[in-house]
Amino acid sequence: MKWRHRLFLRTLLPFLPFQYMLRSLKRRLTPFNQDNAEGVLRYTFIMMKQLRADGFTGTGTTALELGTGWEPQIPLLLNLAGCDKVLSVDLHRLLDFTSCRRTVDFFKTKREHIIETLGVKASSFDRYIDGLSFSGLESFLESASITYLAPCDARKLPLPAESVDLVISNNVLEHIPPETITELFREFHRVLKTKGKMVHTIDNADHWSYSDRTISQGNFLRYEESAWQRLQKNPIDYQNRLRHFEYCRLILGCGFSLFHDLSVVDEALCAALKTIPVCSKYGDVPPEQLAISLSRIIAEKEP
Numbered sequence: 001m002k003w004r005h006r007l008f009l010r011t012l013l014p015f016l017p018f019q020y021m022l023r024s025l026k027r028r029l030t031p032f033n034q035d036n037a038e039g040v041l042r043y044t045f046i047m048m049k050q051l052r053a054d055g056f057t058g059t060g061t062t063a064l065e066l067g068t069g070w071e072p073q074i075p076l077l078l079n080l081a082g083c084d085k086v087l088s089v090d091l092h093r094l095l096d097f098t099s100c101r102r103t104v105d106f107f108k109t110k111r112e113h114i115i116e117t118l119g120v121k122a123s124s125f126d127r128y129i130d131g132l133s134f135s136g137l138e139s140f141l142e143s144a145s146i147t148y149l150a151p152c153d154a155r156k157l158p159l160p161a162e163s164v165d166l167v168i169s170n171n172v173l174e175h176i177p178p179e180t181i182t183e184l185f186r187e188f189h190r191v192l193k194t195k196g197k198m199v200h201t202i203d204n205a206d207h208w209s210y211s212d213r214t215i216s217q218g219n220f221l222r223y224e225e226s227a228w229q230r231l232q233k234n235p236i237d238y239q240n241r242l243r244h245f246e247y248c249r250l251i252l253g254c255g256f257s258l259f260h261d262l263s264v265v266d267e268a269l270c271a272a273l274k275t276i277p278v279c280s281k282y283g284d285v286p287p288e289q290l291a292i293s294l295s296r297i298i299a300e301k302e303p
C-alpha cells in the first residue's frame, strides 16, 4: 500500500476507542517478528561491545532502558551482561507475558551468539534463563530481575540523582518530539552518575519506506517542516525526522560529551538525496550528513 494511503488510514486510529488495547490484541495474535528481534539484538550488541571495550563490565552497575516497547530484549541482555540492577521505562505498559516468553525462546536459539558477544559464561546464561518464571508477567519480571517502570514518563523518573550508570535506548528517540528529547536528556543527566554513559541507537530513515518500497528512506525530507508536522496525527506513527547532527547538538546542549559516534552513512540514501528536492530546513546540509541513516551514539555525562 502507498504510504500516503496507509498514513491516512492510521490517522483515523486515534478516533477508535481503546487504540492501545486493540494494538496490544493485534500484537498478541501476530507471529513473533524475527527480523525485528534480530535487528534489536544486532544493534544492542554493537553498543555493548563498545562499552565492553571501554571497560564496562556491568558489575555493580545500574542500567536504565528508555522505551521498552513490546519485548524485553535489552533488559534481558543487560542482566546477562552482569548489571546489578536493570530498570526499563515506558510511557505505555506494552510488555505482556506472551511477548516475554517469545523473547526468551528467541534468546535460546541465539544462546551461543549471546554468550560469545557478551563474553559471559555458558553456565551463567543457562542459570539465568533456566531461573525465569513463566507463570505470569509479574513473576517473570521478578525472576528476570527487571524493574519495569510502566506506565511512566521518563522525563520524571522515580529515581534519585546520580543513581544510574547507563541509559540505553533502541529505536526510540526518532519517535519523540525534539523538545521532549531535551527534557529526557536533562532527566538522564540528573539520574546518571558523573561519567555515566548514555547510549542511543536511532533509526533516521523514513519509517514509511519500510512498508512502501516505492519511496526512499529520505522521502520525508522533501516536506517543509509545517507540512510534515501536519501529517503527524497519530502519536504511534510520529517521526521527528531529526538528522544525526541535531541529536548531537541536543546531547551536547544537555551537559554530555560525545564519547563514541558509531553512526552509519547509507550510500543509497546519499545518492537518492542528491536527486530529490530537500526542504528548506535541510537545504544547505550536505547529503552525506543527511544520509546518516543510523545514529549510534555513546555520550558521557560531564561533571
Ligand SMILES: C[S@@+](CC[C@H](N)C(=O)[O-])C[C@H]1O[C@@H](n2cnc3c(N)ncnc32)[C@H](O)[C@@H]1O
Residues within 6 Å of the ligand: 040, 066, 067, 068, 069, 070, 071, 089, 090, 091, 092, 094, 152, 153, 154, 155, 169, 170, 171, 172, 175, 176
Ligand atoms: C518504537 S518503540 C521502541 C521499542 C523498542 N525499544 C524496540 O527497539 O523494539 C518506542 C517506545 O518508547 C516509548 N516512549 C516514548 N516516549 C517516552 C517517554 N517520554 N518515556 C518513556 N517511554 C517513552 C513508547 O511508549 C514506545 O513504547
